[in-house]
Amino acid sequence: xNTERRKKTRGFVLLLPLVTALPVAAAMTWMxxxxxxxxxxxxxxxxxxxxxx
Amino acid sequence: MSRKKNxxxxxxxxxxxxxxxxxxxxxxxxxxxxxxxxxxxxxELHIKAATAEKSIDAQMRHxxxxxxxxxEDYSFSAQEATNVVSTDELRELNRKMAIWWTRIVNDGVLDxxxxxxxxxxxxAVTRSLDEDRVPENMTRDDVTAEVTRLIQERIGxxxxxxxxxxxxxxxxxxxxxxxxxxxxxxxxxxxxVSGIASLALAGMILLLxxxxxxxxxxxxxxxxxxxxxxxxxxxxxIRSAGIQTMIQDVSDVLAVQMAYILNTVTTQVIxxxxxxxxxxxxxxxxxxxxxxxxxxxxxxKKTDHxxxxxxxxxxxxAAGGNG
Numbered sequence: 001x002n003t004e005r006r007k008k009t010r011g012f013v014l015l016l017p018l019v020t021a022l023p024v025a026a027a028m029t030w031m032x033x034x035x036x037x038x039x040x041x042x043x044x045x046x047x048x049x050x051x052x053x
Numbered sequence: 054m055s056r057k058k059n060x061x062x063x064x065x066x067x068x069x070x071x072x073x074x075x076x077x078x079x080x081x082x083x084x085x086x087x088x089x090x091x092x093x094x095x096x097e098l099h100i101k102a103a104t105a106e107k108s109i110d111a112q113m114r115h116x117x118x119x120x121x122x123x124x125e126d127y128s129f130s131a132q133e134a135t136n137v138v139s140t141d142e143l144r145e146l147n148r149k150m151a152i153w154w155t156r157i158v159n160d161g162v163l164d165x166x167x168x169x170x171x172x173x174x175x176x177a178v179t180r181s182l183d184e185d186r187v188p189e190n191m192t193r194d195d196v197t198a199e200v201t202r203l204i205q206e207r208i209g210x211x212x213x214x215x216x217x218x219x220x221x222x223x224x225x226x227x228x229x230x231x232x233x234x235x236x237x238x239x240x241x242x243x244x245x246v247s248g249i250a251s252l253a254l255a256g257m258i259l260l261l262x263x264x265x266x267x268x269x270x271x272x273x274x275x276x277x278x279x280x281x282x283x284x285x286x287x288x289x290x291i292r293s294a295g296i297q298t299m300i301q302d303v304s305d306v307l308a309v310q311m312a313y314i315l316n317t318v319t320t321q322v323i324x325x326x327x328x329x330x331x332x333x334x335x336x337x338x339x340x341x342x343x344x345x346x347x348x349x350x351x352x353x354k355k356t357d358h359x360x361x362x363x364x365x366x367x368x369x370x371a372a373g374g375n376g
Contacts, residue, residue, distance in 0.1 A: 020077040020279030051303040052210045
């Protein structure tokens with residue numbers, strides 16, 4: 001029982017970084033999916049307009 | 054006051070976990086904000102990128118090709134004209150360009166754009182010009198002046214690949230609304246505030262876990278390693294945008310300079326991520342080992358301390374939704 005709980009706690013502790021990183025990663029993914037194309041097009045236009053040689 | 058009373062309860066663990074999530078966000082913002090700030094405003098970095106050997110070589114190659122094209126059109130010796138453009142001169146012009154550019158971003162000052170001085174170019178062109186092939190409507194001096202002007206213009210464009218007229222107009226447009234120097238200052242202050250918020254959140258975690266460093270290790274570790282993972286993810290996301298390829302398609306000189314800046318900034322971010330991951334994993338291992346040691350001790354002695362350990366574990370498990 002004790003070993004089982006120890007394993008459970010270890011697993012939980014090692015998974016904690018993923019839990020804390022999840023909101024940031026989710027926000028980034030959402031932004032990339034929502035505005036990724038728009039940002040990509042804007043950057044592409046700006047580069048074509050601004051870069052000379 | 055009994056020892057049990059000092060142990061953080063489930064609510065404290067939940068709040069500490071929430072603070073760890075916030076700490077992850079602020080640490081990520083600090084690291085990424087610092088990298089962006091460094092990439093945009095560091096004069097030293099821009100000078101190094103502009104005067105890097107690869108960049109100068111690419112510029113020299115372009116200039117030679119262009120002089121070659123002009124030599125075919127106007128019949129003069131391309132070799133003699135190319136010899137006038139020295140790499141040292143080009144390096145110095147690039148250095149001046151980098152200072153000119155970073156002064157706009159850092160100080161909000163738009164100075165006169167540096168120009169390449171033709172020096173002996175007109176002599177080299179005049180000396181090697183084929184008299185018989187000078188266009189009828191032009192004199193020898195006209196051709197020399199035209200070629201010198203075109204070369205000077207081209208060198209200006211190559212050393213400042215971004216259209217200067219666009220920078221000038223953009224600067225004037227922005228200037229009416231916001232001072233570019235203020236924007237850089239805002240970014241700098243934002244990064245500092247984010248760093249201070251990280252310290253405050255770390256203090257809050259310590260308070261929430263009853264000022265017990267050992268109990269707070271789990272949350273510090275989670276936040277640090279979490280920030281490392283989040284930064285790694287953001288970096289991969291930005292890299293997958295393919296901005297480098299877009300620039301490469303338009304200008305290989307700018308692509309070389311951008312690659313230098315990106316490599317330096319990426320190295321800085323990778324070092325930051327490594328420190329965060331190493332620190333985070335170290336804290337988590339200390340926490341696991343501490344918990345194991347406490348349990349082992351408790352199993353042996355069967356004292357009241359076991360209750361403390363159980364309380365702590367159930368609290369932590371509750372915070373993670375495993376309780």
